[in-house]
Amino acid sequence: MISIRNVRKSFDEKQVLNGIDLEVPLGETLVILGRSGCGKSVLLKIIAGLLSIDGGEVWVDGTEITKLKRKQMNQIRRKIGMLFQSAALFDSMSVAENIAFMLDQHTDLSQQEMRKVVDEKLKLVDLDGVQELRPAQLSGGMRKRVGLARALAFNPEIILYDEPTTGLDPVTCNEINELIRDLNKKLQVTSVVVTHDMHSAFSVGTLMVMLHEGKKLAYGTPESMINEDNPILQQFILFGAPDQILNIDEPTLRKYIGRSTE
């Protein structure tokens, strides 16, 4: 569904992505791991066609998107829903107007029909009765949910999540994780999730990739990531992961966690 080939991207002199290859097959959820500033958001924005690249190819649903004209790109974008790190709700609009934005811009649906979609999407993210509120009146968790409802409004085939749980309390985090997992099951979408949160990563991911210094450090299923013999990756997983989701009896892990019995 999404295929990234040898993508390079730099800002001014600074190389952010230095030859990244990635595959996200239909229906899978890829989790992108990596330290702050390593280019995770940049990669997500490249997939959404928001940033140009310096080299390589990006295929979305069978189309190479990096050289598309805006009009053709917009056709692809109708299949993409994106939840931004800051939720990026439009301050000047109510929650309902935010969620109905794409419908309002690209369809001839009546106000009533749009209302119906808004209510339905809000139910999907477990919110109700906030339709007329302004984004500024919402809590962080609610904003993320509304952002997600907006991303779902056009029934996307691909959903991109930029740090969906960062800055939320543990309970809300967990709710959002469940939401993402549920959506992927219910809607059969292909997803890419950027996160630092190991709990989130292991609870939603079916595939994982770790970026480090512009390169792909490791890529595979969650199980294979745990078994990967790479100190940077293991530190990343271990410092963030609660013991419960890791198999502490795993020899590789034991080595890095410093609880080796040998």
Added chain:
Amino acid sequence: MTPPSSTPAPSNGLAFLLKNRLYHTLSEVGDAFRLLAETIFQIFRPPLQFDLLMKQLLFVGFNSLSVVLVSGFFTGMVLGVQGYVQLKPYAVEGSVAQFVSVSVVKELGPMITAFVLSGRIGASITAELSTMKVTEQIDALEVMGTNPVKYLVVPRFLACSFMLPTLTIFSTFAGIFGGYVAVVTLFGFNGDFYILQVQQHLFIGSVFISLIKATSFGMAIAAVGCYKGFSISSAGGAEGVGTATTGSAVISLITILVLDFFLNHILFNLLGLS
């Protein structure tokens, strides 16, 4: 581990710095004109969203009407007093109404209105758009298949281009009235004579000049405001928004003054209007 975010520029003295600065400024001007071209292109691409335009027209118009009226009125008063005092030694203080009305119509009406709007509207456009940029709202628009230039810039550009001449008419009348109040109350000038003189010297050509200038100033304010809003780095944060906003007001003031000079040259010297 992370490479330094920017390598310090090799400084080979003042000439190098100036060259660098000039290059930077020119490339910014180029980008601003590219945004302007894209805006004009998008104006003629249907559909035009009238609800967005209406909102901006009201915002620009209502927000500034009272300030424009007050500024125009006091400018007229100052002109009336200065004109009367300066003309008196030559015993031509009778022409003060002509002096006030011609200055206000051709220069100060459009200029005062533009100054007020560059501080109020231009700066607020920059603040709004740059905030949208750093909070990823512009990216969100783009991802949802909406062109930010068409959605955000076009209505603001049209509203400023239309509202500036409209408000200029108000400030011009306020200015002429301010002059009237000043000379009639302070110097006992004959009010009927003042009005007669204004009528005799208010040519359609002058009104045309005034409106052309005002429209150009409106375009400049919107273009600078939008460009400064969009050009903020998305990593700029709240500090970036502040810098962009003050920068916008200053740059549009300078743009208005420069534009005024060239418009005067084109309209008076090349086209022979007066």
